[in-house]
Amino acid sequence: MATILCYAPVVGDRLTRSGQEVLAAGRAAAQVAGGSVVAALVGARAKSAASAAGRHGAAKALVAEHALLEPYQADAYLKALQAIVQAASPRLLLFPSDSQGRELAPRLAHRLRATLITEAQAFASKDGTLAFTCQTYGGKAVATLIAQAEPVVATVRPKTFSPSEAPTAGEITPIAVTLTPQDARTRVARKIQEEGGGMDLEVAKVVIGGGRGLGGPEAFKLLEELAQVFRGAVGASRAATDAGWVPTSWQIGQTGRSISPDLYIAVGISGATQHIAGVASAKTIVAINRDAEAPIFKVAQLGIVDDYRAILPRLAAKVREVTGKG
Numbered sequence: 063m064a065t066i067l068c069y070a071p072v073v074g075d076r077l078t079r080s081g082q083e084v085l086a087a088g089r090a091a092a093q094v095a096g097g098s099v100v101a102a103l104v105g106a107r108a109k110s111a112a113s114a115a116g117r118h119g120a121a122k123a124l125v126a127e128h129a130l131l132e133p134y135q136a137d138a139y140l141k142a143l144q145a146i147v148q149a150a151s152p153r154l155l156l157f158p159s160d161s162q163g164r165e166l167a168p169r170l171a172h173r174l175r176a177t178l179i180t181e182a183q184a185f186a187s188k189d190g191t192l193a194f195t196c197q198t199y200g201g202k203a204v205a206t207l208i209a210q211a212e213p214v215v216a217t218v219r220p221k222t223f224s225p226s227e228a229p230t231a232g233e234i235t236p237i238a239v240t241l242t243p244q245d246a247r248t249r250v251a252r253k254i255q256e257e258g259g260g261m262d263l264e265v266a267k268v269v270i271g272g273g274r275g276l277g278g279p280e281a282f283k284l285l286e287e288l289a290q291v292f293r294g295a296v297g298a299s300r301a302a303t304d305a306g307w308v309p310t311s312w313q314i315g316q317t318g319r320s321i322s323p324d325l326y327i328a329v330g331i332s333g334a335t336q337h338i339a340g341v342a343s344a345k346t347i348v349a350i351n352r353d354a355e356a357p358i359f360k361v362a363q364l365g366i367v368d369d370y371r372a373i374l375p376r377l378a379a380k381v382r383e384v385t386g387k388g
């Protein structure tokens with residue numbers, strides 16, 4: 063039976079949320095095209111995540127464990143993944159479209175001379191062939207792609223496949239990987255833990271985004287207050303991060319982070335296509351902008367045309383009153 067190999071990232075000894083999502087994507091692809099879902103687990107203690115991979119539907123986990131696989135380093139991980147691919151001979155390899163997946167997938171595709179498809183969000187059958195539905199033009203259009211050659215390496219958009227438990231026998235196969243420190247062509251010289259930042263943007267159910275319209279970094283305090291009331295996170299447009307008002311890691315959009323919250327409140331953000339690309343999967347978008355003609359109102363379900371300074375404190379007070387939180 064054809065193998066669908068899902069690279070499921072492990073942090074420490076834990077299967078990540080993106081790993082669970084990519085296994086859900088593997089199951090969705092198997093439903094359309096048939097095949098067996100196999101997890102590729104890489105890390106110094108990756109075996110500990112194998113039973114979780116089985117719970118999330120992997121019929122088998124191929125585990126490459128080595129002390130040099132901690133911390134994550136792309137060259138070492140690629141070597142481990144190549145050993146796993148050799149053992150599995152997959153027709154389809156799925157990666158989460160996160161920072162690791164975006165780095166590993168194209169490099170592995172090149173080494174395997176495989177077809178690369180990015181940002182898949184659904185699978186369908188087209189004349190008996192697996193077709194990939196992918197976002198394109200920064201989320202403005204959807205393309206259906208059919209690979210002309212196998213194997214196929216594909217990245218999967220975050221939050222498009224919901225993890226659910228589908229326990230299997232979950233066989234575990236260790237894969238030997240030989241690594242030396244020379245295999246890693248880069249090393250982490252220094253790691254700086256960012257201060258604050260609140261909840262992770264990708265997992266927050268409510269995100270408040272601030273743009274150039276805020277006029278400066280101080281106004282982000284108001285956004286943080288509102289986010290606290292919602293137990294959410296604060297993000298920003300590129301204009302705000304480029305200005306140095308908030309860290310670059312807060313940037314949402316085509317060249318920033320893709321988020322899928324239940325509620326996205328865009329404050330002082332015009333709604334450029336590059337920004338909207340990162341929020342296209344939000345369930346509800348609310349825009350606060352003093353320009354009624356701002357493009358953000360074309361994608362927002364609810365809009366408030368006013369100065370944010372007049373709105374945010376009242377909105378925070380109202381949410382506190384309704385929820386009794388804050």
Ligand SMILES: Cc1cc2nc3c(=O)[nH]c(=O)nc-3n(C[C@H](O)[C@H](O)[C@H](O)COP(=O)(O)OP(=O)(O)OC[C@H]3O[C@@H](n4cnc5c(N)ncnc54)[C@H](O)[C@@H]3O)c2cc1C
Nearest residue numbers: 273274275299300301315316317318330331332337352370
């Ligand atoms: C290759 C490329 C990649 C890019 N990637 C990204 C990306 O990932 N993410 C991203 O965000 N951008 C990205 N951009 C930049 C993008 O094109 C826009 O320039 C940017 O999103 C604009 O940010 P903004 O909406 O905050 O600012 P502006 O476009 O200047 O909009 C500010 C808005 O605030 C409103 N406003 C002003 N004062 C107030 C007030 N007091 N109260 C309420 N509203 C007010 C204004 O009416 C205006 O609509 C990219 C651009 C390129 C070329």
